[in-house]
Amino acid sequence: MTSFRHTSWGQVDRQKSIPFTYHGKAMSGYAGDTVASALMANGETIVGRSFKYHRPRGFWGASWEEPNGFFDIQVGQQHFTNCQGTSTQLLAGMSIQSINGFPSARYDIKGGLDLLQRFMPAGFYYKTFMAPDWHLFEPSIRHMAGMGRLNGENLHADSLSQKQFRNVQTLVVGAGIAGLEAAYQAAKAGQRVLLVDDKANPGGSYYGGQGLIEEQASADWIAQRLAALQAMGAEVMLSTTAFGIYDHQLVALAQQDNLTSTSKLIKLRVEHLIIATGCIDRPLLFANNDLPGICSAHAARTWLQSYGIVAGQRIGLAINHRGYAELSKQFTAAGAEVVDINLNNGPISAHGWRQLKSVKQGRQQHQLDSLLTSASLTPVLSLWSQAGGQLKWHAQWQTMLPADGPAWCHVVGSAAGHFGDAECLHSSRHYAQRIPHKDTAFVIVNQQPNDNQGRQWVDFQNDVTSKDIALAARENYTSVEHLKRYTTLGMAIDQGKSSNINALMLMAECTNKPVAAVGTTKFRPPFTPQPLSMYRGKSSGKLLNPPKRLPLEQEHRHMQAALKEYGGWLRPAWYGTQAWDQAVNQEVLHARTKVALLDATPLGKIEVMGPDAKAFLNFVYYNNMASLTAGQIRYGFMLTEKGVVFDDGVLTCINNHHYLVSCSSSHADGVEGWLEAWRQDGHNPERIFIHNTTAQWATLTITGPAAKSLMQSMDWGVDLDNLAHMQFTQGSFKQHPVRIARVSFTGHTSYEISVPSSQAKSLWHTLLEQGKPFDIAPIGLEALSVLRAEKGFIIIGKDTDGETMPQDLGFAGPLRNKTQAYIGDRSLRLEKAQGTNRQQLVGITVNGQQPLATGAHIVTGELENKQSIGYVTSSYFSPTLNAPIALALVKNGHQRMNQKVTVFNQGSQLIATVTQPTFVDLEGNFIDA
């Protein structure tokens, strides 16, 4: 192809030169150019190499249907891969490289692969990678077939992408004449209308053209419609692709002005969708139809009208229908010599090395540098199909047309088979009536234009030929979905936009079925590739899942806390600047010998009230909660109906109608939802009330041998002398209510002190001040984890898994004794629950100083007979014992006390001892020390 730029045609701005480089060579285009039009203006004909055989390829399509020209583009510091030349706007300073061609598309050193084509038939990948091991081939094939390169440094450049949620009454997709007219009609009928088009300019195939629409210059007609839309308040968004239809009439739009500008994902809820997406050319099948210089007729017209690019000096027209009446005149006027080829005169074949030189038809030979082809028109119906619309094969026109579909969607214009302006506009004017297409309005010249001489390329990008499809059919890959996977047809970047219909027709021919019986693959979003960064928007890093913040965060920071996320909360892990393990050991020892202060605010606090609260909680808990009296606290489990431990915590009885459920910090929302579901579905919701007050109360815990003395040294408005372990009372703190619970997660005397969140700071500073004589010090979550593990107190989800039942944790009492029904009760009496081979909670000790790896397996047997019987769930160095400790779930663990077991981790193993899951203060004396 010797394409050239016409001196005046096209809509580019010849006053604005845009410099860029192509494989390092300086070139220039004009404002308004795409990468493709700029390269064509500079005479670049071979712009890509096919995926499998590295055949040279030129531009074929007008926009998103382009299968050949994809590029790596660098602009400033930003790097973009797989940019489609025909749909990428040219920007100043672009450094453009063709992909899948090394060192460049023109001089591809792998061009010789084409000579091996006999050995790379359809199913090549299937067959090659079966045996012995595909990994042997993977690196070289990946290197050879790679589409573009990723530059790891600039992947996050598009961090400004936005998301927007909107709605309109009527969305019109496609601002060609059909879409403009339909939008105009909808707006006139009083609808709130949004008209979108993926191009930067409205007008569709009329953009830049000199034809007439309804006896008016097309540019004027388009301008008038736009002005009318604007006057009626309709919105028009250009450079916006409607790429997906999702449930409940949600349409996804991607808006981006150019490669480097901020992309926007718009999730649009619509009442009506009008699809005016037009059609593309179906490639004509003939020998060597992939030679550079052979392209879609519609594309060549677009290049001419939009960019002033004339496809060649001697242009052949191989158009198999009467849809492009003006084409010959148009290109003659643009200065090309035009040869009309009548496809009724027999099959054609293309000839040339690296680019088109001639086209033969029988004994006739035409010297041509460009051939504009169209076998038929293929309506663009991806959105229609995604919305649930059916497709119907039109045998006469060799194309798929919309059939039945959802009432909220309408297809108008050539997308619905209304080829020709009058039919097109008529269908838009009456879009709600779904005007049927006229069978006589479009004529196919030749029903069988192709024969089987030479290779005929069906999928240009993935190198699928008509022979490959025949082979797939012979090997019984006849369903379209199988065909696609076996031949890789339609699996490249263009997703087979141009190749699908030809493939269906060939498969129908091979299997002697009507095309309608072959079926078609499902259309799925996105219609065109969309960057993942657009979906992400601003939801990355800290914004992806923002942690909940403590009211005392500044106080913790002031004391040099290392803040980490625990169960969704940003909490102190430890305090101070020394190494973390030293800090943690020091904090553990401090809590065991003096008094420690812990911010326990995230602890779930769910109030349950009402006359049925007691019975409800007794049903919800595994443990017997009916006997709990005012001021008492009881530890318990909640189970699922499958008998698995769902949460643990303490229940406080404030009075007979008022209880406080204390659940795991990370689990408060889940427990609240769980309680609500049981309250409303199974109980009388008028007699039980549930309030999650986790955020309303701040809780500080003081724990350690001096905790009691510290509490007694302060005025709480209530006598604490007789407050025993697992008792609760309420007093006042500086005229504010205070709740004091003696509950311990460390084993030592502990007080959980809760005040309204507004009083958190006051309480914190008061405790630190009043605690000075007792040497009070704050501790973080890491120390707390060690303290609780030393006592064998579990963390649900860490020391339990999806099968752990309460008896596995040593809590079999309620199972034996509780007489009232409770959630999960029947499951605990199933055979599996009663079985002898259950994983049970135990302690594990080892010699030396090194803690076991969490997750390490407890194994029996030797070598190949090695079997896992459980795993380590928690493992720490215990500064109290100056030795490592671990908790584990082990099969029949309760029967294995003091037995030696093997602990296996990543190839190494050592001998350990099974113990009770308590390591410190086995007699429980600390609690009242």
Add this chain to the structure above:
Amino acid sequence: MQQFPCPYCGLRNETEFHFAAESGKTRPDTNTPIDDKHWSDYLYQNYNPKGTSKEVWMHLACREVFLMTRDTVNMDVLEVQALRGEHHD
């Protein structure tokens, strides 16, 4: 993204909702003997119908549980019904 109509709050995005169960199951009275089969049916036996499905959902924003009848093929929501008033005591 589907939209469900909470009987209390109106039409909201599906991310605000939590599926609880298929409707129609009654918890067996576990104070009486229940054979394993009966119990495992209660736990695991779901209809998972193709077409009309009646389900229990919670709207997480208001914490209200309600019944929703929807079509699992075309995702149409056919009916929602608050649980309040369903209670018989």
